[in-house]
Amino acid sequence: MTSAKTLYDKHIDSHTVCKLDDDGHVLLYIDRQVLNEYTSPQAFSGLREAGRQVKRPKTHLAVVDHVNPTASLRTAEMPDEGGAQQVSYLGENCQDFGIELFDILDQRQGIEHVVAPEQGFIFPGMVVAAGDSHTTTYGALGAFGFGIGTSEIEHLLATQTLVYKRLKSMRVTVDGILGTAVTSKDLIMALIHKIGASGATGFAIEFCGSTICNLSVEARMTICNMAVEAGARGAYMAPDDKVFEYLKEKPRSPKGEHWKQAVKKWRTLRSDDDAKFDEEVKIDASCIQPMVTWGTSPDQALPIQSTIPNPELITDPHVRNDTYRAIEYMGLKVGQQLTEIPISHAFIGSCTNSRIEDLREVADVVRNRHVASNVQAIIVPGSTEVRNQAESEGLADIFKKAGFEWRQSGCSMCLAMNDDVLQPGDRCASSTNRNFEGRQGAGARTHLMSPGMVAAAAISGHLMDIRKIGQEV
Amino acid sequence: MKPFNIVNGKAAPLLAANIDTDVIMPKQFLKGIDRQGLDHGVFFDQRFLTSGEPNPDFILNQSEWQESTFLVVGPNFGCGSSREHAVWGLKQLGIRALIGTTFAGIFYDNCQRNGVLIIQLPENSLLELGQVISNAKSNEIQINLQEQQIKLKDNSVTHFDIDHLRKTALLEGLDAVGSTLQRKELIDHFEHKYLKTNPWLQ
Ligand code: SF4
Numbered sequence: 001m002t003s004a005k006t007l008y009d010k011h012i013d014s015h016t017v018c019k020l021d022d023d024g025h026v027l028l029y030i031d032r033q034v035l036n037e038y039t040s041p042q043a044f045s046g047l048r049e050a051g052r053q054v055k056r057p058k059t060h061l062a063v064v065d066h067v068n069p070t071a072s073l074r075t076a077e078m079p080d081e082g083g084a085q086q087v088s089y090l091g092e093n094c095q096d097f098g099i100e101l102f103d104i105l106d107q108r109q110g111i112e113h114v115v116a117p118e119q120g121f122i123f124p125g126m127v128v129a130a131g132d133s134h135t136t137t138y139g140a141l142g143a144f145g146f147g148i149g150t151s152e153i154e155h156l157l158a159t160q161t162l163v164y165k166r167l168k169s170m171r172v173t174v175d176g177i178l179g180t181a182v183t184s185k186d187l188i189m190a191l192i193h194k195i196g197a198s199g200a201t202g203f204a205i206e207f208c209g210s211t212i213c214n215l216s217v218e219a220r221m222t223i224c225n226m227a228v229e230a231g232a233r234g235a236y237m238a239p240d241d242k243v244f245e246y247l248k249e250k251p252r253s254p255k256g257e258h259w260k261q262a263v264k265k266w267r268t269l270r271s272d273d274d275a276k277f278d279e280e281v282k283i284d285a286s287c288i289q290p291m292v293t294w295g296t297s298p299d300q301a302l303p304i305q306s307t308i309p310n311p312e313l314i315t316d317p318h319v320r321n322d323t324y325r326a327i328e329y330m331g332l333k334v335g336q337q338l339t340e341i342p343i344s345h346a347f348i349g350s351c352t353n354s355r356i357e358d359l360r361e362v363a364d365v366v367r368n369r370h371v372a373s374n375v376q377a378i379i380v381p382g383s384t385e386v387r388n389q390a391e392s393e394g395l396a397d398i399f400k401k402a403g404f405e406w407r408q409s410g411c412s413m414c415l416a417m418n419d420d421v422l423q424p425g426d427r428c429a430s431s432t433n434r435n436f437e438g439r440q441g442a443g444a445r446t447h448l449m450s451p452g453m454v455a456a457a458a459i460s461g462h463l464m465d466i467r468k469i470g471q472e473v
Numbered sequence: 474m475k476p477f478n479i480v481n482g483k484a485a486p487l488l489a490a491n492i493d494t495d496v497i498m499p500k501q502f503l504k505g506i507d508r509q510g511l512d513h514g515v516f517f518d519q520r521f522l523t524s525g526e527p528n529p530d531f532i533l534n535q536s537e538w539q540e541s542t543f544l545v546v547g548p549n550f551g552c553g554s555s556r557e558h559a560v561w562g563l564k565q566l567g568i569r570a571l572i573g574t575t576f577a578g579i580f581y582d583n584c585q586r587n588g589v590l591i592i593q594l595p596e597n598s599l600l601e602l603g604q605v606i607s608n609a610k611s612n613e614i615q616i617n618l619q620e621q622q623i624k625l626k627d628n629s630v631t632h633f634d635i636d637h638l639r640k641t642a643l644l645e646g647l648d649a650v651g652s653t654l655q656r657k658e659l660i661d662h663f664e665h666k667y668l669k670t671n672p673w674l675q
Binding site: 015017020023029045046052132231259321322325436439 | 491495577
């Protein structure tokens with residue numbers, strides 16, 4: 001019997017209130033929760049109906065992000081009655097239960113997974129749950145985050161805990177140097193392609209290796225964010241000096257003596273050298289190419305220089321049928337070059353890729369260039385702070401000059417719950433995380449890729465290899 | 474929550490892989506602050522034509538599978554968004570159990586919280602079951618949770634595994650928050666100690 005522990009074990013063990021059975025269920029203490037307007041209403045109603053209180057109101061932070069418009073002139077108006085009702089009910093709930101809210105006009109408003117790290121709301125060693133599947137993002141800060149449904153939100157508000165079943169562990173080791181213009185988005189897309197959309201179902205993924213160490217904290221967030229697209233219920237990385245540096249000046253980070261104590265503890269947060277994982281995956285970063293999805297599941301992705309696969313050549317009947325269906329929905333042809341696919345829309349945004357570094361990457365591509373005439377291109381910064389930062393760095397001017405719409409922050413066309421909805425047949429190059437049927441609008445077609453690749457597609461009017469930019473236009 | 478014990482009904486096959494919660498409950502049905510009316514939204518884009526008429530090709534619109542109580546589903550069912558609306562809608566449509574090989578984690582927990590039973594079978598057994606219930610003559614089955622059995626029309630029986638904790642909660646229709654609050658002292662005690670050793674978290 002070995003006592004070596006993975007960092008996942010350490011996260012769970014340090015938060016276990018009590019064991020509930022021998023099948024791996026524990027009562028798990030949760031440090032922080034982020035709330036939004038669309039998955040929380042029924043949870044608060046549940047509390048109200050049962051006459052229950054919120055146990056630790058200060059550990060929850062609410063933002064409006066999913067339903068608000070992103071038009072460049074910000075107002076408190078919501079585009080429709082349902083959204084307006086959700087926003088006002090969130091306000092009422094936060095008021096009544098003593099929870100802090102970043103409402104639509106707040107200068108700290110933005111997409112929950114962009115705002116929470118930016119405000120220093122999440123630290124290494126925390127266990128964080130939230131009513132949104134991309135809560136996995138916080139793994140990049142050395143925390144352990146995972147998504148929950150509305151009933152669980154209610155449970156968490158009332159008890160500060162969740163009934164939790166321990167996951168299996170997977171270690172993804174990435175070594176080697178990423179090629180020119182290849183980003184952490186390409187890396188995570190390559191992983192999802194390799195292991196499949198359910199390849200990590202039932203697992204928590206630990207990311208490690210020299211490539212991960214060399215990435216910025218923001219780039220790491222993109223990886224942990226999209227790990228859920230491989231089915232992972234949590235993803236995490238050991239925190240390092242880059243993380244401590246990132247957190248140091250954030251508004252809510254520990255200060256003074258507490259900071260010193262915290263960093264000392266955070267430095268111990270890593271898997272023991274001889275810890276065993278249930279699965280091991282290795283990736284050579286130097287082999288990764290810029291990736292795009294061609295289908296309707298995030299694992300239907302290929303390097304940009306590929307062609308649409310031929311379903312006839314697929315032996316597994318399920319995969320073959322899914323491939324047929326995806327090609328049909330996407331309106332593509334077998335054997336078609338990915339670089340020949342024309343687009344009508346380009347969207348840069350979402351909790352995956354809308355941080356300042358992403359916008360700098362886009363600016364580098366579009367500087368002194370112009371969006372193709374048949375493409376509508378929009379940039380929705382991940383938070384109002386990111387927006388302000390981009391304006392002060394002069395990026396916004398570059399975007400506007402290049403013909404992009406420069407918007408206010410929110411989820412926007414990532415899931416199209418507000419008024420940024422595509423029409424049937426529209427085809428969008430998108431820096432988001434899901435290419436599901438109808439995700440950006442019924443009948444609309446989504447191709448996922450890195451923000452730089454979206455920018456390149458916007459300029460050329462079709463999917464293209466970012467490494468060729470300048471050679472073609 | 475309605476307890477689950479022995480339930481009889483029709484089972485419908487939806488065997489495509491990776492059916493996500495955007496497909497199960499499209500975004501236009503997420504704008505409420507209550508749980509009402511979500512049955513209409515379930516599989517909306519597949520269940521209804523653009524004219525608003527039911528799509529005759531969709532399995533749940535075919536007379537033999539209308540009012541199905543169970544769905545036999547493909548791998549990774551319920552992936553994607555955490556929206557519990559997907560489960561509320563399925564439940565309102567009368568779905569009491571889902572049978573498949575693998576389910577997405579959040580969706581799985583959401584079902585459990587709403588008393589919708591998830592049964593995981595090995596791939597071979599699932600394929601067989603899928604074939605049996607794809608025939609209208611044999612699509613009526615019985616699920617007995619206490620005995621952990623699926624009984625087919627020809628009386629053959631398939632056994633399934635389920636954690637004791639989940640089984641009890643479903644059989645008794647327990648209120649999860651209420652159960653946990655019975656451990657309030659234990660939680661308070663943990664919290665006190667935890668915040669003392671990690672003072673920057675207070
Ligand atoms: S940006 Fe998209 S994926 Fe992220 S929280 Fe918003 S809707 Fe969800």
